[in-house]
Structures are given as C-alpha cells and as structure tokens.
Amino acid sequence: MRNGTIFDIKEFSIHDGPGVRITVFMKGCPLRCLWCHNPEGFSVQPQLMYKKNLCTNCGKCFLPCNHPECAPFNRCIHACQNGCLSVSGQTLTSNELTEKLLSYQSFLSISDGGITFSGGEPLLQADFILEVAKQLPHIHKAIQTSGFSDFETYKKTIDGFDYILQDIKIADDVMHKKYTGVSNRNILENIEYLKQIGKPFVLRLPLIPGITDTEENLKAVSQIAGDFPVELLRYNMLAGVKYEMLGLRYPLSDIHNSSKDYTRFFKNAILK
Amino acid sequence: MKKELLEYIVSKKHHVFRREIPELENMAEIFKSQGLSSKERMTQRFERLSELETPVLLENEKICFLRTIKNIPDIFTTDEWQKIKEKHFIHELGYMSNLCPNYEKAIRVGLLEIQKEADVYGKRIIDAIFKLSDRYKAEAEKQGKCALSKILERVPRYGASSFYEALQFFRIIHCSLWLEGNYHVTIGRIDQYIYPYLKNDLEKGIYTRETALELLEDFFISFNKDSDLYPGVQQGDNGQSMVLGGVTAEGKDAFNLLSELCLEASGNLLLIDPKINLRVNKNTPLEVYEKGAELTKAGLGFPQYSNDDVVIEGLTRLGYELKDARNYAIAACWEYIIPNYGADVANIGALSFPKIIDTCLHRDMENCETFADFMQAVEKEIRNETKSMCSRIQNLWFVPSPFMHALFDGGIYEGGKYNNFGFHGTGIATAADSLAAIQLHVYDQKTISADTLIQAVDSDFKDYSALLPILRYETPKMGNNEDLPDQNAVWLLHIFSDSLKGQTNCRGGIYRAGTGSAMYYLWHANEIGASPDGRRKGEPFGTNFSPSLFARIHGPISVIQSFTKPELSSAINGGPLTLEFAASMFQGEDSIKKIAIFIKSYIKMGGHQLQLNAVNSALMKDAQEHPERHQQLVVRIWGWSAYFVALDKEYQEHVIRRQQYQL
Known part of the structure; x- marks a missing residue:
C-alpha cells in the first residue's frame, strides 16, 4: 500500500468536471506557473x-x-x-484516502456526482491515485492534470479515470518554459494520445492576460484542440491570496481580466 | 414588469397617504369605562378604523387597498392586560397570529355567504369591509378606473369570477385581517386556491402568460405596501409566507403554472415579501429545483425548501389526517400549519439544548462515573424541562378576532380541528458538539478533568487558553459527517421529541418538537456562558438547524450528511437546515443545475427543510466587522473556494466589489 500527500478535499466543486464533484488536491507539482492560485500545491512537504x-x-x-x-x-x-x-499537507495511505472518499459515496450516488483528482500535479503521485481509484469502482472519477509526465505514467493514469480535464497553457515551448518552468514537449505528446483514445475529456486553457491570452497562443492552441472541447478559464483575480499565508510572494500582482471575445478562436470553446 | 409601481413603493412614496391618529390611543380606556366585551371591542375598533381609512388608488397599481392609518390602538388597558395575564397564558402579543384561514372558500363563495354563517360580530365586521370596499369602488369610478370599479362591484361580496377578482379579493381579506389586529397573517397555498381562476382566464384568452405575470407582480408588490406597519421582532418578520408546489390532498403533483409565475414574479421584483416556500419531494423534477435555485441566486434568502416526504409523514404521525397533512402550509417562518383546520400555536416556546448541557455539566457531572451516566442526567433534564415548559402553558387565551373566526369553517375562538403547540429546539449543534467534547476529553481520553472543564467554561477559558483551541478547533463538530457529535444530535432530538409524547396541552392538543431557533439563537446563547465545545461567552448559536458558527466545516456535503442523520419526521414543528452560499457560486447555467442537484440530494437524503442563501455584500461587510460570526461564509474564487473571513482585507474588498457587479 502506498502513501500519498494531499492538501485539501473540496466538497461541491462546481467547475471540476461533470455533475457535483468532490475534488482531492494532491500536493506537489513540477510546474511553477506564474499565475498558480494553489501555491500550497507546489511542494510535497507539509x-x-x-x-x-x-x-x-x-x-x-x-x-x-x-x-x-x-x-x-x-x-x-x-x-x-x-x-x-x-x-x-497530509500524508495518508491509499486505504485511508479511499475511506475518506467512500464517506461521500451515498451522496455521490444520490446526486450522480463524482470525484476529481487535482493538485498540485496528480501525475506526480500516479501510483497512489491509481491505487485509490481502483478501490472506487462505482464512483465516477476525473483527473485534472497538466499532463507533465512521461508517456507511460500518463497512459496508465488516464486509463484508470473516466474523464480527463487536461490543461493546455502555452503552445510554444520556449514560452512554456518561461512561464511554467518546464518544457511542454511531453505534455503535447500526451495530449495527442488523449485525442486518440476516445475517452471523454476537455482541454482547459487559463486566460492569463499578456501570457496565454495572446492571439498567437490562442490560435496555436486552437490548432491542437481542433474540434475537441476547450474550456477557457478567466484569470482568477484572487489567485495571489494564498501566497502570503505561506510566506511567499505572488509574482503576478496587478493584472486584470480582459473582456475580449476569446471563444472566436476556437471551434468548440466554453468560457468559464 | 411595472417599474413605476415598484419604484413608487420601494421609495415609500405611498407613505404620504398615511396619518397617525393620536386620539385613537384612548380607545381602550373608553372601552373599559363602557365595560365592553372583547368581541365588542374588536368589532368596534375595526368599524372605527375602517371608517377612518381613506381609499387611495395609486397611479400605476391594479390591485388596490392601502393602509392609511398607522396606529392600531390596543383594545385593553395595561391594567386589563395585567388582569388577563394573571388568569391566562398569553402568547406573544395576545392577538391571533400565524394562522392560515380558509382563503379558498371565501374567494370562491364571497363574503356575503361567509357573513351568513358568521356570528353577530363577524357580520358587523364584514359589513364594515363592504363599506370600505364600496368607498374604494366609488373612488375608482371617480378616477375613471372602470376595470377596478367593476371588480369591486363583485368582490368581496360575491365569489371571484376571474384571476384579477381573485387577487383583489385576497388583498381585501389580507388587509382586513391585519386591520383587525391579527398579525403574522400567513398566505398559504396561493398557487392552489387561485390557480383555477388563472386557468380559466388563460383558456378564455383573457390573459397570456406575460399579462398574468404582470398582474401577479402588481399583487406581489401589495405585500410590501403596509408591511413596515406590521408588528415583528425585526422589519420583515411578518409571517407573510407563501407556499408553492407540493402535492394535492389526493397526493398528486401540485406544481402548476401559477407556482412557476410566483417564483418568477419574486425573482423579478426582488422584494422581501411575500416569503416563498417551495414544497418538493424526492420525485419533484430537477427543473423545479432549478427554478428554485434561480430565485435563490437573486439573494433574497428564498425559496425555503420543504420536503413533503418527511413533513407529511411526520404530521400524520402526530395525528394529522393524511389529506390535511398533504395540504400543509407555513406559518411565520417555517412552522407547519394546516389551512382552515390548524389552530396550532407553533412557536409557543423553545427548548435550549445547550442550557440543558450547561445545567448538567455544573450540577451532575461530578456524580457521573461514565459518559452513559452523564447522558442519563441530560435525558432526565430534558424531560423535566419540557414537562415544566408544558405545565407553564395553562389557560391559553387569545383576543377573539371575529373576522378571522368567520374565515375558519367552524370558527377559531376556542381552537380548531388541530390545537397543537410547537416548541423550537435551539442550539442543537452547540449541544451535540459539547457532548462530543465531554465524551472525548473527560470520559474516553480522560485528558481534561470534569473540574477543569467546568472552570474553563466558567472563566470563559481565561486561564485555560491552551484548552480553548483544542475544544474549539480540534474536537469533532456536527457538520463534518462524524458520528461522535452527529449521533449526539440524533439522540438529543429523539429525547426532545419523545419527552413530549403523551403530553396533552390545555386546548386538548399535543406538543410538537422542532428544529427552529427563531431569535433564540441569540437569546438562549446569552442565558449561558461559554460552552464545552469551545464557544466563548456571548457567541451566538448557529441559526436554526445548522453547524456551530466557528466549526471548521469540510463543506456543504458533509453538512447535509450530518444533518440528515436524525429522523427529522419525528421533530416536525419546522426549522430548516440553513446554508449560506456565496452568490458567486451561482454564476452560470451549469452552476444553477448543480445547486439544484445539491438541494434535491438533501431532500432525497431525508432532509426536512432547507434554507439556502446566496450571500450578499451586506453580509460580507458585516463579516469584516465581525469575522467571528461568519466563519462559514464561503466565497468561490474560480477554481477554489475560500472562507471569506480568512481572506485578507484587500481580497475581501475585491469580492465585495464583484458582488455589487452581480447585483
């Protein structure tokens, strides 16, 4: 049995997949997106x-x-x-997390809802979440991921879930490195796999003014997305709120949402 | 929507027609010197007031009748009241309240017909109503308002023959009941007893959906014309409760077009009256819940949801006939009452659960070897307390209201078909959490001695600052789906309800246990000091049936899991689970649907009543001033949510600004 580290279980999340969701936030992330609103998800340490x-x-x-x-x-x-x-940050065994999640089972079956693994980056703890997922056969399971991992890990994890919320932030690799700290090469490869397997998924693009919402990036992402659905997430004006609690400084203060029509770049986009 | 009328009423321009008549205030003295009976006094007061009323027709209104006399003098002098109170238990103001008369019949047959069966006083009051409505008719003619004058030719004398007549008829009855001195005059199932008139008019092509809605909005506005003159603990506490949907007396789905229009009218007008209750059950289509959630989003604090599956079951178990139980309405805030048959006094008293625990903590704990012993002491105290509450209510007497009496089949002076008394049960979470703390720390783990706990509570944790965070934040709380506190709540409610079984009240009825708190969440909280759950002295209890204010709650799903553990059909006096969602959670079509699913899940899980609020900026401003009172307030921030009070000021300000954009 494996141990995993989570930083929150959020009840009744509305934007984390189909129906009413319970979202488990996994702690630890290889990316450092400048706009991240969950900085407690960076480090795996409490x-x-x-x-x-x-x-x-x-x-x-x-x-x-x-x-x-x-x-x-x-x-x-x-x-x-x-x-x-x-x-x-709470470290627990896969059985302990399973037990916590099963306490929601009756609600989830009544409401036809499900559980979403988010983070942080859940793929960092792929074996752990797979162990948990296997013990929840009757519950709809989604994963929200940056897609940053080797192909094998990505494939086996995705295969264990019913619905994928796949981030796609920046198409250009140099820019991706600049703003998230990592290359997007394996992310894009993993997205190609996701597009082929016929599993329901949605691509999610955070609209960060001047960074991801440029015409160039939107067009490039749209190329990748094709007919597949894309959720466009407005920049979270409160993204910086948790930094101070952790003694960190938020790198992107003082930027504002734009009211531009972003959906026109896409064949199948939803503005959230 | 008729914006002009709405703006006119909201800006209180109609107050210009009001006057105060100071000389009326010696009415009781005159009555006393003449040695008049109560009924005679009620009748004479009504006759006098209705004569003094000035018929006023507002420029853009279709539904008329406006109170122009501000003061309603008492009919008894202070001395007389003193004497009455020596002999009788007097409930609140002593006048009839929280009743739901037979509007259906009155509107159908007309007041001439009602008058035939009324007593001599009722006959005189109805005559006075006719005189006033005739003066309104004359005014309408004078102003060339032909449609209205034609309506007033028929109603209130004869039964309504159209939707318009039915609404105007209701308005006249409603105004008259308030003018008679009754208060918390409840509205009942208007979508049932008015619907036939609407249906008929729609079929005849007299109204379309849109024009019917417009008239209905005019009617809804009327509930806000005089409401600031109504007595209540706070402005808005006036019992103008409307009930929509549910099932018919035969058990069939009763949600109809008028139910839908009422929800819509309320959402369009954004007025605090009438207060909407939506009856639902596990089979109610999700679309109905969605319509409810749409209205909740408006931030008015309604609809309040009521679960027919639980309520009807509970009421029949208390002895209500099935067809009556199926016809239940809401009196005052959330108390269940049967139109025409219910003379229940649903808010006659309240049991403070935390006070019970406090008493046993101080008096019994030193002698309790085990937690089971302590529970036994608590049980005994609950049984003693409810017994004593019951025995204090003897010789209940109400000022007789002849018009109200006439509107009940068989009358209401001496009671009705049902004469039950209801007790609220306040501070359930505080008590359940306190028991959990006692069980865990004093008896199971033995980490806190009984003496220490008592001293900590008595000193408001002053010299026990290390204990406070443990009790307050690290001991299981009701609302997190943990059995330790939750099962205490299940047990407390069971004992409360069980202790009332077999007790007969002074009107021959029984007692009903409930989960409401009304204002007692403040009053009862001030009766005791700090409590073993880490509640500081002076901190209020949670509202109605809800978690403690400072509990660290996982989220709304855990809350409904905890709060559906008790068998709520056995504590069915009324009192909703109260949840506050930030208005930002209601953004988008998808969100409304998910909130509707959430509400329906609570109903399916056996919840009895739900008050779901979209929280507004005023509340958040209060949260800035008093963060300790609003610990549960959640704001949704794109991909995550935060407790509002945990946000830094600048972020709080930001959310408040966003809220204002939404409004």
Whole structure:
C-alpha cells in the first residue's frame, strides 16, 4: 500500500468536471506557473498556513510545545485561539484516502456526482491515485492534470479515470518554459494520445492576460484542440491570496481580466 | 414588469397617504369605562378604523387597498392586560397570529355567504369591509378606473369570477385581517386556491402568460405596501409566507403554472415579501429545483425548501389526517400549519439544548462515573424541562378576532380541528458538539478533568487558553459527517421529541418538537456562558438547524450528511437546515443545475427543510466587522473556494466589489 500527500478535499466543486464533484488536491507539482492560485500545491512537504488577518499577535504559538508535528515549523500549531494556523499537507495511505472518499459515496450516488483528482500535479503521485481509484469502482472519477509526465505514467493514469480535464497553457515551448518552468514537449505528446483514445475529456486553457491570452497562443492552441472541447478559464483575480499565508510572494500582482471575445478562436470553446 | 409601481413603493412614496391618529390611543380606556366585551371591542375598533381609512388608488397599481392609518390602538388597558395575564397564558402579543384561514372558500363563495354563517360580530365586521370596499369602488369610478370599479362591484361580496377578482379579493381579506389586529397573517397555498381562476382566464384568452405575470407582480408588490406597519421582532418578520408546489390532498403533483409565475414574479421584483416556500419531494423534477435555485441566486434568502416526504409523514404521525397533512402550509417562518383546520400555536416556546448541557455539566457531572451516566442526567433534564415548559402553558387565551373566526369553517375562538403547540429546539449543534467534547476529553481520553472543564467554561477559558483551541478547533463538530457529535444530535432530538409524547396541552392538543431557533439563537446563547465545545461567552448559536458558527466545516456535503442523520419526521414543528452560499457560486447555467442537484440530494437524503442563501455584500461587510460570526461564509474564487473571513482585507474588498457587479 502506498502513501500519498494531499492538501485539501473540496466538497461541491462546481467547475471540476461533470455533475457535483468532490475534488482531492494532491500536493506537489513540477510546474511553477506564474499565475498558480494553489501555491500550497507546489511542494510535497507539509507547510504552515498563517491567516494574518485573524491574528491578534498574542504570541501563544511561539511558546515551546512538545508536539512532534509542530517541530518542523518552530510554532505550536495547536495554540491559536483564533484559528490562524493550519498545516497544509497530509500524508495518508491509499486505504485511508479511499475511506475518506467512500464517506461521500451515498451522496455521490444520490446526486450522480463524482470525484476529481487535482493538485498540485496528480501525475506526480500516479501510483497512489491509481491505487485509490481502483478501490472506487462505482464512483465516477476525473483527473485534472497538466499532463507533465512521461508517456507511460500518463497512459496508465488516464486509463484508470473516466474523464480527463487536461490543461493546455502555452503552445510554444520556449514560452512554456518561461512561464511554467518546464518544457511542454511531453505534455503535447500526451495530449495527442488523449485525442486518440476516445475517452471523454476537455482541454482547459487559463486566460492569463499578456501570457496565454495572446492571439498567437490562442490560435496555436486552437490548432491542437481542433474540434475537441476547450474550456477557457478567466484569470482568477484572487489567485495571489494564498501566497502570503505561506510566506511567499505572488509574482503576478496587478493584472486584470480582459473582456475580449476569446471563444472566436476556437471551434468548440466554453468560457468559464 | 411595472417599474413605476415598484419604484413608487420601494421609495415609500405611498407613505404620504398615511396619518397617525393620536386620539385613537384612548380607545381602550373608553372601552373599559363602557365595560365592553372583547368581541365588542374588536368589532368596534375595526368599524372605527375602517371608517377612518381613506381609499387611495395609486397611479400605476391594479390591485388596490392601502393602509392609511398607522396606529392600531390596543383594545385593553395595561391594567386589563395585567388582569388577563394573571388568569391566562398569553402568547406573544395576545392577538391571533400565524394562522392560515380558509382563503379558498371565501374567494370562491364571497363574503356575503361567509357573513351568513358568521356570528353577530363577524357580520358587523364584514359589513364594515363592504363599506370600505364600496368607498374604494366609488373612488375608482371617480378616477375613471372602470376595470377596478367593476371588480369591486363583485368582490368581496360575491365569489371571484376571474384571476384579477381573485387577487383583489385576497388583498381585501389580507388587509382586513391585519386591520383587525391579527398579525403574522400567513398566505398559504396561493398557487392552489387561485390557480383555477388563472386557468380559466388563460383558456378564455383573457390573459397570456406575460399579462398574468404582470398582474401577479402588481399583487406581489401589495405585500410590501403596509408591511413596515406590521408588528415583528425585526422589519420583515411578518409571517407573510407563501407556499408553492407540493402535492394535492389526493397526493398528486401540485406544481402548476401559477407556482412557476410566483417564483418568477419574486425573482423579478426582488422584494422581501411575500416569503416563498417551495414544497418538493424526492420525485419533484430537477427543473423545479432549478427554478428554485434561480430565485435563490437573486439573494433574497428564498425559496425555503420543504420536503413533503418527511413533513407529511411526520404530521400524520402526530395525528394529522393524511389529506390535511398533504395540504400543509407555513406559518411565520417555517412552522407547519394546516389551512382552515390548524389552530396550532407553533412557536409557543423553545427548548435550549445547550442550557440543558450547561445545567448538567455544573450540577451532575461530578456524580457521573461514565459518559452513559452523564447522558442519563441530560435525558432526565430534558424531560423535566419540557414537562415544566408544558405545565407553564395553562389557560391559553387569545383576543377573539371575529373576522378571522368567520374565515375558519367552524370558527377559531376556542381552537380548531388541530390545537397543537410547537416548541423550537435551539442550539442543537452547540449541544451535540459539547457532548462530543465531554465524551472525548473527560470520559474516553480522560485528558481534561470534569473540574477543569467546568472552570474553563466558567472563566470563559481565561486561564485555560491552551484548552480553548483544542475544544474549539480540534474536537469533532456536527457538520463534518462524524458520528461522535452527529449521533449526539440524533439522540438529543429523539429525547426532545419523545419527552413530549403523551403530553396533552390545555386546548386538548399535543406538543410538537422542532428544529427552529427563531431569535433564540441569540437569546438562549446569552442565558449561558461559554460552552464545552469551545464557544466563548456571548457567541451566538448557529441559526436554526445548522453547524456551530466557528466549526471548521469540510463543506456543504458533509453538512447535509450530518444533518440528515436524525429522523427529522419525528421533530416536525419546522426549522430548516440553513446554508449560506456565496452568490458567486451561482454564476452560470451549469452552476444553477448543480445547486439544484445539491438541494434535491438533501431532500432525497431525508432532509426536512432547507434554507439556502446566496450571500450578499451586506453580509460580507458585516463579516469584516465581525469575522467571528461568519466563519462559514464561503466565497468561490474560480477554481477554489475560500472562507471569506480568512481572506485578507484587500481580497475581501475585491469580492465585495464583484458582488455589487452581480447585483
């Protein structure tokens, strides 16, 4: 049995696949997209989240404690009376995660909903999520992925899921490297595979002003997408909110959404 | 939509027609000196007020009748009330409230027919209504409003013969009931008793869907004309509750075109009255839920959903006849009442679950060896408390309302077919969580001693700051689908309901246990100090049937899983699970459908009643001032959601701005 690390289970996510979804966020990601709104998904290590606006500077969390789980943070995570501190990142066995997800089974069967694995990058923990997925045979399962992995991993993971939400951010490899930190070569290869196998999927393009929403990029992505459906995701103006909680700086502050008609570049696009 | 009328009423321009008559205020003194009976006083007051009323027809309205006298004087002096209260249990203001009379019959047969069977006082009041409506008719003629004057020629004397007449008829009855001094005058199943008139007119081609909607909107606006004059705890607390959909007395689907138009009218007007309740069941088509979700999106806080599968079952188990149970309406906020037959007093008192726990914590815990012992003490205290609540309600008396009496088959002075009393049950999550904390820390793990817990609670955790986060954030809470607290709630509700079994009230009826809180989530919270669940002194309980305000909740699915564990048909006085969704979650067609699925799932899982709110910017501004009160407030931010209060100020401001764009 394998261990995996998650940072959240989000109930009733509306935009993460067909029907009512429960989304599991896997911790750890090889990409560093500048606009990422889930920075706690970058590192696979547990991280301290600190909600500054609830803090009264009482200092109680700095008093020494003997909790082993507090040791990495030099703070007592159990001390805050205002609920400012929490740890993002929980390592659990595939059986433990399965059990958590099965607690939603009756709701999911009543609502005809499903479970979506997101992240972070779920492919980083492919064997773990496959172990979980195998134990959920009667539940609709989706995966939301950057597609960044070797082909073998991509193939075996995709094969274990019913629906794929496949990101496609930047078509040009140089630009992709610049803004996400990695090459898109294997991503595009994996997308070609996805297009061939006949499994339901949607391509997802975040509209980042001046980065991914350029005419050049939209046209290139449209070429790749062809007739397949593309979801165009508006830039999340609140994307930076979690950076401060983690003591990080958000690289893309002060950019704004545009009201341009993006769908015209595509044969089959939905603006979300 | 008739924007002019809406704007006119919203901007309160019609208040110019109002006047206050100070000399009316000595009415009770005069009545007293004349030694008049209560019925005589009620009748004379109505006659006097209706004579003083000025018929006003607003420029763009089709449905008329407007209150112009602001003050309704009491019919008893303070001394007289004192004497009455020595002999009787007086509910709230003492006047009849929260009743749903037989509108269907009155509108069908006309008030002349009702008058025949009314007592002498009812006859006089109906005459006074005729006089006032005749003056309205004369005013309509004077202003050349022929259609209206023609309508008033028929109604309210004779049964309505058209959709327009039926709506105008209702308006006259409704105004008259308020003028008589009744309050929380409930509307009932208007889509059932008005529909035949609409259907007929549509078939004859008198109305199209659009023109019918326009008239209905005019009618809806009428509920907002005088509502600020109605008594209530807060403005808007006036019991103008409308019930749509559900099943017929024969059990057939009752959702019709008028139900649909009512939802639409409400969404178009965005007014706080009438309050919409939507009756649904597990077989109700998803489209109906979607229409409901569309209205929720408007941010008004309704519709409130009521599950026929659970409610009808629960009511029949309490002894309501099946055909009556199927015809249930809503009185006041969420309390179930049967039109024409129900003289229930559904909000006669409230049990505070957290107070029970608080009492047992201080009085019994030191003698309880095991958690089972402690539960036994809690059970005993609940049974004692409800018994004492029941015994305090003796010789219930209401000021007799002759017109209300006339509108019930068989009358209402001495009660009706059903004379049951309802108790709210407040702070269920606070109590269930407190029990969970006691069980876990004091009895199972023995990490906190009984004394320590009591001292921590009594000192509002002042010298126990390390305990507070453990109790508050790290002990299981109801709403996360964890059995430890949830099963306590199941048990508490069961004991509450069971303790009322076999008790007969002073009107020969029974008692109903419920899950509502009304304002007691504040009042009861202030009766006790801090609680073992880590609730600080002065913090309110959750509203109605909902998680504690500060609980770290996984999400709405866990909430409905937790809150459908109790057998809700056995605590069926009313009181909804209350959830607040950020308005941003309602964006897009797909979202409405998913929210509809969510609501339907709650119904299928055995939920009894649901209050789902699209949260508005005013609430979020309050959340900025008082983050501790709005811990559960969720805002959806593209691919993820956040607790609003956990966002930094600048992001909060941003969401508030977005909300305003939506509005």
